[in-house]
Amino acid sequence: MEPGRSDPYATAARYYACGRLPYPRALVDSLREELRLDGKGRLLDVGCGPGSITHLLAPLFAEAVGVDASGAMIEEAKAHAAPNERFAHLRAEDLPAGLGTFRVATLAQSFHWMDQPHVAPILSGMLEPEGALVHVGATTHRGDGDVPREEIDALIRRYLGPWPPGRSDERANLAAAGFDEPVEIEVPRNEVFSRSEDDVVASVYSLSYASPARFGERREAFERELRALLAGRTFTERPRAITLLVYRR
Secondary structure, eight states: OTTSOOTEEEEGGGGGHHHHHOOEEEEHHHHHHHHHSOSSSSSEEETTTTTTHHHHHHSSSEEEEESSHHHHHHHHHHTTTTTTTEEEEEOOOGGTTTOOOOOEEEESOOOOGOOHHHHHHHHHHHHHEEEEEEEEETTTTOOESSSSSHHHHHHHHHHHHHHOOOOOOOOHHHHHHHHHOOOOEEEOOOOOOEEEEEHHHHHHHGGGGGGGHHHHHGGHHHHHHHHHHTTTEEEEEEEEEEEEEEOOO
């Protein structure tokens, strides 16, 4: 996803706000306790998207920097940036890009996009001696509840074909870059969210492989079928647990 090349999130970025379930406050508390964060140091959020994790964690640092290969995502992130946040339209593969060193780097639902054997040692070199890399494993575009996800998945496949290929071995690539076995933290989710028809449609369009642009001239037909399936109902979804993998060198 080089700047200037095709951006799979160009038409998906604006659907994140209502399409994705939010990260919980418990995630902040877990990282504050594990890493003893105290408002000092710098955060690097790699593949920051619209800044979901950057905005959430920025109060724990003196400065938070988000980078993403999608210009559309960066514009969304900038629109809600706090005074101590800044964002750069930048591929992870082009780091360190003169950004300096960081106390913490985060990879939140983003590492699978990257050339991992190339990026992992770069991130290792950008961390302070006692710094940490945090991999955030989550599924924010869907939860568990009465949204008819299986039927929606089948509809997407009928229009767009099979899912993208599986992900590479992220743990192995980080270990090869010199990171120790991670500390694993499970962040439970107890909330239940009400999801309107529009919310569910947005959750579909927030996916890179099901963004509005992917459907081309068939988008209107797809959305008619999707909305007919949802039938104007209101649904409930309970977010799935989040796994934090905290890596140190």
